[in-house]
Amino acid sequence: MxxxxxxxxxxxxxxxxxxxxxxxxxxxxxxxxxxxxxxxxxxxxxxxxxxxxxxxxxxxxxxxxxxxxxxxxxxxxxxxxxxxxxxxxxxxxxxxxxxxxxxxxxxxxxxxxxxxxxxxxxxxxxxxxxxxxxxxxxxxxxxxxxxxxxxxxxxxxxxxxxxxxxxxxxxxxxxxxxxxxAVRTPVPLWLSTGVRAVDHAAETLLAEGEHPLPDAAALDGLRRLAAALPAVRARPGDEAARTECQLGAWLTYLLPGPAARGLSHTLGKRLGSRHGIPHGVTSCLLLPHVLRYLAPRAPGPLARIAAALGAPDAAGGVAALLDRLGVPRRLSEFGLSDADLVEAARPLATAALPLEDLVGILRAAS
Structure with missing residues (x-):
């Protein structure tokens, strides 16, 4: 049970x-x-x-x-x-x-x-x-x-x-x-880690098994972040908007183990420390492409993400939010070669997640 x-x-x-x-x-x-x-x-x-x-x-x-x-x-x-x-x-x-x-x-x-x-x-x-x-x-x-x-x-x-x-x-x-x-944190860092929280919400909803409380909290956190992150970009000193972001990020992470083991996170960790890319930025680079790849496998959770963002589809809704935030979007900005992409993906490849699929996600993000 x-x-x-x-x-x-x-x-x-x-x-x-x-x-x-x-x-x-x-x-x-x-x-x-x-x-x-x-x-x-x-x-x-x-x-x-x-x-x-x-x-x-x-x-x-x-x-x-x-x-x-x-x-x-x-x-x-x-x-x-x-x-x-x-x-x-x-x-x-x-x-x-x-x-x-x-x-x-x-x-x-x-x-x-x-x-x-x-x-x-x-x-x-x-x-x-x-x-x-x-x-x-x-x-x-x-x-x-x-x-x-x-x-x-x-x-x-x-x-x-x-x-x-x-x-x-x-x-x-x-x-x-x-x-x-929090208002002392530079806006680019705040926004990129905010996208990390958006990633947590998505990975919670995509995690295996039943988790009704984390799901409900993650959806509310996602709605809060979608409103408050652009508000911070517009008004960096707005303490109320910063607090709303903090509450939203908290609500996205009531399932910390499974949420941190999702595909966007695991691919990002392979890139982050090895190539000096902050973890928040890896979510900016990868999350829309991971959601697009997973769409045929998890239509229910992705429909809930899209609804929370007021978008026709989850990947497009996240991409539109990232555009509003002005965060990094292309992996090519960080000077990685195609060999680097293959090296990052190889340890994560399984029968369910073939190497060519994982490298395809990374290439799409480049």
Missing amino acids: PTFRYANPPVIHWGPGCVAAGLPGELGRLGAGRVLLVTTRSAVADPALAPAVEAILGERLAGRAVVGQHAPVGEVMAAAEAARDLRADALVSLGGGSPVDAAKAVAFSLATGLDLRAPDAPARAREATVGPVLPHLALPTTLSVAELSSSAGFSAEGTREKVGVSAPALCPAAVLYDARL
Whole structure:
């Protein structure tokens, strides 16, 4: 019989100013007195981001760790070592998916004793016993919604392949969606990660099995995003529009495991870390072509996506939204060769998804 299990964080705050109002109380609830802030270089450079959060943390701030795009594993392990040396009893992530995932990976490494830089770390991680983990509070500034799942992706040394770890205990203890932080995010990044959220909605509806609550939420999230993302493009400082985007992105991700394993996501991950393409941008490049390819296989879900977008068909509705947002649309802009496309698709090929079909999607996106 169908079964649904909640897999999102237990506490979610939203609204302008919720970090200043809610973060101290959440840390108090967790009994946290020594916090490691995991963030990005751009957030550190913006007085309204990392410095402002550090002021809110006050005496609880034990230190700061900085990670780059796609959470390079060396930087993740440097953050884990900092957390250990500083005797941190909680993690706070600030930024997009990279610092959020990095904080989860730090907690995993500390709980298991695994050095994630080791070549066999992903295999060992699947068998590892996860002990008590450092609690993690997430302050997202993009719409990637990494904060809503219990898995963490990071890029391996050398190959830059995206690998990851997962355990239920890695789900953040609380998420705070604060539009006063979000308005500092550049509009192109905000919009591309918003398309990632649109991708989550589509992948939720396309996932195997029955999931009525995630489906209903994803459709509502899709409608919210279709209205609010163009509003942010028109009015970047509109805190209400940023909040509406955050709520829409949250609603698209009530089925985090299956939604992250859909075809657009898996193809995008093969391209992203290896070729330096942000994950939000890979959704901009691939999603309409994936939906067009899947149309004969999943007419019901795609009809619901089209209806939510007010469009005759799902692929066309998404493409029209992307045109309104002015996001990147062509894979050829990133200098990939046809051999790169074949290399990206080959590990994903199956009898149900032949290599020539997958390469055809990528060529259509080029």
